[in-house]
Amino acid sequence: MFLPFDKLLNKLDGIAWMAPFHNADLVHAFNRVPIGERKYVISFESHLPRRFSIARDNAYTDWMTREISSRHCRRIIALSHYARNQFIDQTKDACTAEALKAKLLVRHPNVLMGPDVDPLAAELRDGRMDELVITFVGAHFARKGGCVAVKLAQKALEQNLPVRIQIVSSMTVGASVWTDPASEAFFKPYMDLLDLPNVTRFEGLPNGAVRQMLGRSHFGFLPTFSDTFGYSIIEAMAEHTPSIATPVQAIPEFVKDGLNGLMLPLDVDELGHWKQPVGVKHNENAYEDFFADEIEKLADHALAAIRPYIGAPEKLLPLRRAARLTAEKMFSPAVSAAFYDPFYDRVASENPSTDPKNDPLDVSSPTISDIEDQLA
Structure with missing residues (x-):
């Protein structure tokens, strides 16, 4: 006590x-x-x-x-x-x-390890993958990359790419979150994208259900702007699932692009903190423009990163094996x-x-x- x-x-x-x-x-x-x-x-x-x-x-x-x-x-x-x-x-x-x-x-x-056998291994070996399923988990929707996720869904839909985005979030945004533009009105265009036909949103799921969902996904998604560790990434790894992430803070310690996940470029300082415009307050239009531009660039990078894996289930198997081995060797009880x-x-x-x-x-x-x- x-x-x-x-x-x-x-x-x-x-x-x-x-x-x-x-x-x-x-x-x-x-x-x-x-x-x-x-x-x-x-x-x-x-x-x-x-x-x-x-x-x-x-x-x-x-x-x-x-x-x-x-x-x-x-x-x-x-x-x-x-x-x-x-x-x-x-x-x-x-x-x-x-x-x-x-x-x-x-x-x-x-973290607790998920099942020993990859739940997607058999179907991927058999060449079965109707759509690429990507799951974002995070209460702070914008900070952790949820806006990037729905923009990725929009871009994939416009190009008729078989990509499904799953969102698990309580959708907390705005002035209470240290990375976000202060005005909640800024986020309306991104919230509207939750209604896209290739986006599914979940709220209030227990951790076990989230873990199972991650295990049935082809990628986790955490293009975060600030995260001390990125726990959803290691939970996904424990379920055999690689993640798409940004090189923020601790994340480069356990995610390597093309080995056990995909890393999107983001400008960070020597300690791994996201670089933001100096002297610009979060309630100013200049910060909103900067934040929107970062979202757009990350969504473009994410689309380019996933293209080689769309319709290519055999390419996912090595990533998934390496993701699970990373979890076993670095994060197992x-x-x-x-x-x-x-x-x-x-x-x-x-x-x-x-x-x-x-x-x-x-x-x-x-x-x-x-x-x-x-x-x-």
């Missing part, structure tokens, strides 16, 4: 209070610094300490940095190499920067357990009065480049 302080005040998103008098030898926290814990490790998605509502350093942010620099915090575990790089950049001016890096490692999240079971024992036995640093066995998760030769 714990109390996330952001429920009391949004700016306190970076800390949590554990229930007192627990007898754990080691606490594994996630994203939020656990107040008062004698010995803990902490995993994080993108930023640590979390300070999304705090623009400038202050006594509170300095305290959070001191806390994760202390001997109480035995390891800092980034969920991706992107998160590791982001953390190093975020803490580069801290006087404890080197001590923080000494206990920093990368361990990817894990077995891989996670093999690392964490001895890791917890090892860290729990450390003397809390010693300076924490990575053990030689604290090995970071691989990237797709590290395992590429194992996916053939």
Whole structure:
């Protein structure tokens, strides 16, 4: 049990209070610094300490940095190499920067594997594929690439291409989403495309149904503008399905174009963040024009990327095999357990009065480049 302080005040998103008098030898926290814990490790998605509502350093942010620099915090575990790089950049001016890096490692999240046998393998081997089915999953419709999905559907329909787009989304758009144009009116033309005959929309599906849908799709679709990890991609991989994605943040760590998915070009900075026009606010027409142009370009790139696979089921089989193998080697519960079971024992036995640093066995998760030769 714990109390996330952001429920009391949004700016306190970076800390949590554990229930007192627990007898754990080691606490594994996630994203939020656990107040008062004698010995803990902490995993994080993108930023640590979390300070999304705090623009400038202050006594509170300095305290959070001191806390994760202390001997109480035995390891800092980034969920991706992107998160590791982001953390190093975020803490580069801290006087404890080197001590923080000494206990920093990368361990990817894990997902349950789907069925051992690819549900589409038999029909693809037999040459059966009436239409190319592409599934987009994401509550934040525009941020994650839903507008690109429906524009792709429109372009495919105009060219009489047998492409079906499936949308699983609650359709959240606008000012509440950090990437979106502020005006919801901007999105009406894209919402209207949901009525196209080659688009099917689903809302409120349980995760099991979504996973099954991904497994029956030829591609997942996540041409996202901002995503700390891209969980729908690894869930699709666990179901044998490659995804069409953008090189945002952590995604290039596990998707390689033409090997286990398709990568669409998008302009990103050295940390993997999408480049946006400087000084342009999201409620300005200039930002709407920029966003619409990015959608259009990604839809064109997506159409070009899928053309070789339309009516060519045999070309999908190697992608699907590599996607599933990627999931097994990088994200399976077995891989996670093999690392964490001895890791917890090892860290729990450390003397809390010693300076924490990575053990030689604290090995970071691989990237797709590290395992590429194992996916053939």
